[in-house]
Amino acid sequence: MEKTHIVVGTAGHIDHGKTALIRALTGIDTDRLEEEKRRGISIDLGFAHLGELEFIDVPGHERFVKNMLAGASGIDLVMLVIAAGESIKPQTREHFDICRLLGIRHGLIAITKSDLVDRDLLDLTRLEAEEFVRGSFLENAPMVSVSAITGAGLEDLRSALSRIASEVPGKDASRYPRLPIDRSFSMRGHGAVVTGTLIAGALSVQDEIELYPFTKRARIRGLQVHSSPVDRAHAGQRTAVNLGGIDSSDVRRGMVLAPPGLFSATQQVDCEFELIAGAHPLKHRAPVHFHAGTSEIEAEARLISSLAPVRPGTRAYVRFLLREPLLILPGDRFIVRMFSPVVTIGGGVVLDIVVPHSGQPSRMRRSQLADRLGKLERATPTERVALLVSESKFGMSAAQLIARTGVLRSEIGPAAWFTDPAWETQKIAALRAILAQYHRTHPLQAGLAKEELRSRELAGAPAHLLDDLLSRTKDIAVEGDVVRLASHRVALKHDEDEAIAKIEDAFRQAGLGVPSTSDVLAKCGVEIARARTLLQILMRNRKLVRVSEDLIFHASALDQLRALLGSRKGSRFSVADFKDWTGVSRKYAIPLLEFLDRERITRREGDSRIVL
Ligand SMILES: Nc1nc2c(ncn2[C@@H]2O[C@H](COP(=O)(O)OP(=O)(O)OP(=O)(O)O)[C@@H](O)[C@H]2O)c(=O)[nH]1
Ligand SMILES: [Mg+2]
Numbered sequence: 001m002e003k004t005h006i007v008v009g010t011a012g013h014i015d016h017g018k019t020a021l022i023r024a025l026t027g028i029d030t031d032r033l034e035e036e037k038r039r040g041i042s043i044d045l046g047f048a049h050l051g052e053l054e055f056i057d058v059p060g061h062e063r064f065v066k067n068m069l070a071g072a073s074g075i076d077l078v079m080l081v082i083a084a085g086e087s088i089k090p091q092t093r094e095h096f097d098i099c100r101l102l103g104i105r106h107g108l109i110a111i112t113k114s115d116l117v118d119r120d121l122l123d124l125t126r127l128e129a130e131e132f133v134r135g136s137f138l139e140n141a142p143m144v145s146v147s148a149i150t151g152a153g154l155e156d157l158r159s160a161l162s163r164i165a166s167e168v169p170g171k172d173a174s175r176y177p178r179l180p181i182d183r184s185f186s187m188r189g190h191g192a193v194v195t196g197t198l199i200a201g202a203l204s205v206q207d208e209i210e211l212y213p214f215t216k217r218a219r220i221r222g223l224q225v226h227s228s229p230v231d232r233a234h235a236g237q238r239t240a241v242n243l244g245g246i247d248s249s250d251v252r253r254g255m256v257l258a259p260p261g262l263f264s265a266t267q268q269v270d271c272e273f274e275l276i277a278g279a280h281p282l283k284h285r286a287p288v289h290f291h292a293g294t295s296e297i298e299a300e301a302r303l304i305s306s307l308a309p310v311r312p313g314t315r316a317y318v319r320f321l322l323r324e325p326l327l328i329l330p331g332d333r334f335i336v337r338m339f340s341p342v343v344t345i346g347g348g349v350v351l352d353i354v355v356p357h358s359g360q361p362s363r364m365r366r367s368q369l370a371d372r373l374g375k376l377e378r379a380t381p382t383e384r385v386a387l388l389v390s391e392s393k394f395g396m397s398a399a400q401l402i403a404r405t406g407v408l409r410s411e412i413g414p415a416a417w418f419t420d421p422a423w424e425t426q427k428i429a430a431l432r433a434i435l436a437q438y439h440r441t442h443p444l445q446a447g448l449a450k451e452e453l454r455s456r457e458l459a460g461a462p463a464h465l466l467d468d469l470l471s472r473t474k475d476i477a478v479e480g481d482v483v484r485l486a487s488h489r490v491a492l493k494h495d496e497d498e499a500i501a502k503i504e505d506a507f508r509q510a511g512l513g514v515p516s517t518s519d520v521l522a523k524c525g526v527e528i529a530r531a532r533t534l535l536q537i538l539m540r541n542r543k544l545v546r547v548s549e550d551l552i553f554h555a556s557a558l559d560q561l562r563a564l565l566g567s568r569k570g571s572r573f574s575v576a577d578f579k580d581w582t583g584v585s586r587k588y589a590i591p592l593l594e595f596l597d598r599e600r601i602t603r604r605e606g607d608s609r610i611v612l
Contacts, residue, residue, distance in 0.1 A: 004170035004171045004172075004173050004234055004235040004236040005052055005053070005054050005170070005171075005234065005235070005236030005237045006052060006053055006054065006076050006077055006165040006168050006170050006236060007054045007055075007056060007074050007075050007076045007077070007171075007197055007236055008053050008054065008055050008056070008075070008076070008077045008078075008079055008161065008165070009055075009056045009057075009058060009071060009072055009074075009075035009077070009078050009079065009099075010022065010055070010056070010057050010058055010078075010079050010081055011058065011068075011072070011078050011079070011080050011081065011092075011095035011096060011098075011099055012060055012080055012081035012082060012083075012091065012092050012095060013060050013082075013083075013086070013089035013090065013091040013092045013095075014041060014059070014060035014061045014062075014089075014091060015041070015060065015083070016060060016081045016082060016083040016086060016089075016092070016112060016113075017081060017083055017112035017113050017148055018042070018057055018058070018060060018081045018112075019031050019042050019046065019057050020112070020148035020149075021079075021081060021110060021112055021146065021148050022046070022048050022055050022057045023048075023148065024146075024148040024151065024154055025048075025050060025055070025154065025157065025158065026048040026049065026050045026055060028047075028048035028049070028055075030042070030046020030047060030048050030055075030057040031046060032046065041059065041060075041061055042057065042058070042059035042060065042061070042064070043059055043061070043064055043067065044059065044064070044067050045057065045058060045059075045067055045068075045070060045071040045182060046058075047238050049226055049238065050158075051162075052165070053161065053162075053165055054197070054236060054237065054238050056071040056072075056074065056075060056197070057071075058071045058072065058095070060091050060095075061091075062090065062091055062094075065091070065094060065095075065098075065337070065342075065344065066289075066291065066296055066337075068095060068098070069098065069291045069296070069335055070180075070182050070253060070254075070291075070293075070294040070295075070296075071182070072095075072098055072099065072102055072104075072335075073102060073180065073199075073291075073292065073293050073294065073333070074180070074196075074197035074199055075099070075102070075104055076104070076106065076168045076169075076170055076171065076236070077104070077106045077107050077108075077161075077164055077165060077168050078099045078104050078106070078107035078108075078138075079107060079108060079109075079110050079161070080092070080095070080096060080099075080107060080108070080109045080110070080129075080133075080138065081110050081112055082109060082110070082111055082112070082125060082128075082129050083111075083112050083113045083125075084111050084112065084113050084114050084116060084117040084121060084122050084125045084145065085113070085116065085117040085121045085122075085125060086113075086125070087124075087125060087128045088128060088129075088132050092132075093278075094343065094344050096132075096133075096136075096138075097276050097344055098335055098344055098347070100136060100137065101274060101276070101333065101335055101344075101346065101347030101348065102333045102335065102347065103333050103349065104137065105137050106137070106141075106164055106167065106168045107137070107138055107141055107164070108138075108141050108142040108143065108144065108157075108160050108161070108164060109129050109133065109138060109141060109142070109143040109144070110143075110144055110145075110146055110157060111125055111126060111129065111143065111144070111145040111146070112146055112147070112148065113147060113148075113149075114145040114146060114147045114152055114153060115147040115149050115150045115152065116147075122145060126143060126145070129143060130143070141164075142160040142163075142164070144156045144157045144160055170235070170236055171198070171199055171200055171235035171236045172200050172201075172235060173200070173201060173202055173234060173235040174201070174408070175200035175201050175235075175406070175408065176200065176201050176258065176259055176262060176263075176402075176406065176408070177198060177200060177201025177202060177203050177235075177257075177258060177259065178198075178199050178200050178201065178256055178257070178258045178293075178327070179194075179196045179197070179198050179199070179203065179239060179241065179256065179257040179258070180196050180197070180199060180254070180255075180256050180293030180294040180295070181194045181195070181196045181251060181252070181253060181254065181255045181256065181257065181294060182195060182196050182197075182253050182294045183195045183196075183253065184248050184251035184252070184253070185248055186247075186248035186249075187242070190221070190222070190242050191221070191242065191243065191244060191245075191246070191247075191248070192218075192242070192243045192246045192247060192248035192250075192251060193240055193241065193242050193243070193248070194240070194241050194243065194248075194251055194255075194257065195238065195239065195240045195241070196238075196239060196241075196257070196294065197236070197237070197238055197239070198233055198234065198235050198236065198237050198239050199235065199293070200235050201235055202232055202233060202234050202235065203220060203223060203232070203233045203239065203241065203257075204220070204223075204231060204232045204233075205220055205221070205222060205223055205231050205232070206219065206220060207219070207220045207259075208220075208259075208260050209241075209243070209257050209258070209259065209260060210257070210258060210259065210260040210261065210262075211243075211246060211250075211251065211255055211256075211257060212255060212256045212257075212258055212263060212265050212327035213255070213265030213324070213325035213326060213327060214250060214251075214255060215265075216245075216246055216250065217245070217260045218243040218244055218245045218246045219243070219244045219245065220241055220242070220243065220244075221242040221243065221244045222241075222242035223239060223240070223241055223242070224239070224240040224242075225237045225238065225239055225240075226238065227240075241257060253294050253295070254293065254294050254295025254296060254297070254326075255295070256293060256295075256327040258327060262399075262402060262403065263327055263329070263355075263402075263403050263406075264327075264355035264403050265325035265326055265327045265355075266322070266325060266326060266327075266328060266353040266354055266355050267321065267322045267323075267324070267325050267326070267354075268319065268320075268321055268322070268353065268354040269290075269319070269320045269322065269326075269328060269334075269350055269352075269353055270304070270317065270318075270319050270350070270351050270352040270353070270369075270373055270376075271317070271318055271319070271320065271334070271348045271349060271350050271351055272315060272316075272317060272348045272349050272351055272373070272377055273301075273310070273315065273316055273317070273318040273336070273346055273347070273348040274314075274315045274346050274347060274348050275310045275311070275312050275313065275314060275315075275316070275345060275346040276312065276313070276344070276345060276346050277312050277313040278312065279312045279338075279343075279345035279346060280312070280338075280345070281309035281310060281311055281312060282301060282303075282309055282310040282316075282318075282345065282346070283301075283303075283309045284301070284302065284303040284307050284309070285300055285301065285302065286300070286301045286339075287299070287300055287301075287339050288300070288301055288320070288336045288337065288338060288339065288345075289336065289337040289338075289339070289342065290320050290322060290326075290334060290335075290336060291334060291335040291336070291337065292326065292328050292332055292333070292334040292335075292350075293327075293328070293332070295326055297322045297323055297324050297326055298322075298323040298324075299320040299321060299322045299323060299336075300320070300321045301318050301319075301320060301336070302318065302319040302320070302321060303316060303317075303318055304316070304317040304318060304319055304366060304369050304370050304373065305317045305318075305370050306366075307366075315348070317351075317369070317370050317373045317374075318348075319369075320336075328350055328353060329350065329353065329405065329406035330350050330351055330352055330353065330376070330384070330404075330405050330406065331349065331350060331406065332349070332350045333347065333348070333349055333350075334347055334348065334349075334350065335347040336348075351373050351376045351377055352373070352376055352404075353404065355403055355404060372387075375387060381405070381407050381411050381412075382411070382412075384405055384407075385401055385405065385407060385412055385418065386420070388401065388404060388405070389401075389418045389419065389420050390420040390422070390423065392420075393460070393461075394419070394458065394460070394461035394462065394465055395417055395418050395419030395420065395423070395465070396417070396418050397416060397417055397418070397462075398412060398415065398416055398417070398418070401418065417462070417464070417465070417468065419465075419468075424469065424472075427457065427458075427469060428469055428472075428473050428476075430457055431453065431457055431469065431470075431473075431476065432473075432475070432476065432485065434448070434453060434456055434457060435447065435448060435453075435476065435483065435484060435485045435488075436485060439484065439485060439488045443490065443491050444490055444491075444492070444496075444530075444533045444534075444536075444537060445490070445533075446479070446482050446484060446488075446490060446537075446540055447477075447479070447482040447483050447484025447485075447488065448482070448483055448484070449481055449482060449483075450466065450478070450481050450482070450483050451481070453466065453483050454466045470483065474486065475487065490537060492534075495525060495526055496526060496530060496534060498525060499524040499525045499526045499530075499531060499534055500524075500534045500537065500538065502520075502523070502524045502525060503520055503521065503524050503531070503534055503535060503538060504538055504543055504544070504554070506520045506523075506524075507520070507544055507552065507553065507554040507557075508554045508556060508557075510554070510557075511554075511557045511560070512553070512557050512560075512561065512582055512583070512584050512588065512592070513583075513584065513588070514551060514552060514553055514554075514557075514588070517535070517550065517552055521535060535552075539552070542555055543555055545558055547591055547592060547595040548591035548594070548595070551588065551591050551592075561582065561592070561596075562601060564581060564582070565596070565601055565602065565611050568581075568611050569611050569612070570610070570611060571610070571611050572605075572608050572609070572610050573608060573609055573610075573611070574607065574608050574609075575589055575590070575593065578592075578593060578609075593609065597609075600612060
């Protein structure tokens, strides 16, 4: 596996010392904006690094929680910052809720500004912090008292960080790469540059990439990690990507770089949603802000489990209808904030998305939908794929499955098309039934035309599907365009047996001087409709060959003709020569010669022909 970097994020109330702590740890001042310097607060995300650790410093101000969210989505490990003597404040709570809802599982608590308080007050803060995280992923996490001013505790903090970082699984370098964009700008002479944390996979210079949901493609001209050019960026790294062919004004925070054509942005996301304990009940059709990756999109919540409002502190299945398309995949986490007041009320994990051409069942009853989401929530990747395939009308392509779920090719196997085994069995049974019925009503026909079979049972399905199904079925035979039950034999009645022999004889004996077809049929001993079918059978079996609209020859006569011309290879001849060689009249000679031209036995050149 390729190495991944661990992303450490700060969290905590305004002014509690997050930025000062990152600077003390890394020597990097993450407050870059003039306004940040002037006001002495952080406004947007700040970035720093120390060895394999990437730091994201977030603003604590309540007005900038949305900026905090853009950074928090990429965090593997949180450093919850609480200032000594200040205790738990609103954004301590909100940031911590966000980390929990985003599924962050690792972290530590830094009690900052330890130089400002005495031992008792420091102990009190520690107790409050312990109490606050009880029952959460930070229960039993290291708690380190530090001062960014005196440097006290920094060594302990560094070693605690590297110990936890070594236990964090990190981001999955084997998944498809995705880079949620948090900044874009243009660099003179270089064009558009976007930055973000690579949340999965790897990117290389020269890769083609798509800007979702903008659907614009571009080539990666250059990559930078920590201001140094690299050929390849790995999962977890803060990455700056120089894009050819894109104008930086087209790029916004919230867009995602990912492989071209692989995914589709969605506007309908089905989720498992948790409403936090302190929130108001969430009503059906409530307008919300939906945050995922670095994006923030207005959305409407549609309750699925029940239309009764979701109660605080509980979970429910919720569908979010997004105002704008977003690249998001099952398994991704998101945060939901209320419209007014704009506060974090919950979050959860994506269970399914609707993308174009996904073959998804259009309407389902609420209870069925909840059931289905329950299954998806518990499903392994294989089970998820099986469920989606079983819901589709004709099965799904590998590409559709990847777009719908983000599964790797290696997780679903090399097949190009996936069908449900039960569906297949039922479809094959239906095909058999159609053929059996057809054979009953058309006993003299070899079978049913493949196109006819397709339009009866698989209209709208991909063209290869019928062949796939038939190739897996031993008791159905395919001959050219004709499909039949393998057991089917054209069953001739006694008088038909005699008649078919008579017809064939008549043509065989005639040689190249063929008789009138209608005469032969009239004299064969069965009525004309059946006689015509017998003629069809003889032609299907290649005993008779139709040379022109009204001339039919026995195959043996044409074989002799071929042999005759075979002995004259290369010679040039006229229609008169041909009549001499074969003894046929002009009426037969012309159609026969045209037939020979079509068969590439002769070639016409002006008034004469050449034997090939
Ligand atoms: N005495 C002392 N002051 C500190 C310490 N850490 C930070 N400060 C001061 O506290 C103030 C706020 O620190 P910041 O690091 O900007 O706080 P912040 O949490 O990043 O604030 P926001 O980003 O706006 O949420 C600054 O004036 C710092 O100098 C510390 O350990 N000791
Ligand atoms: Mg700050």
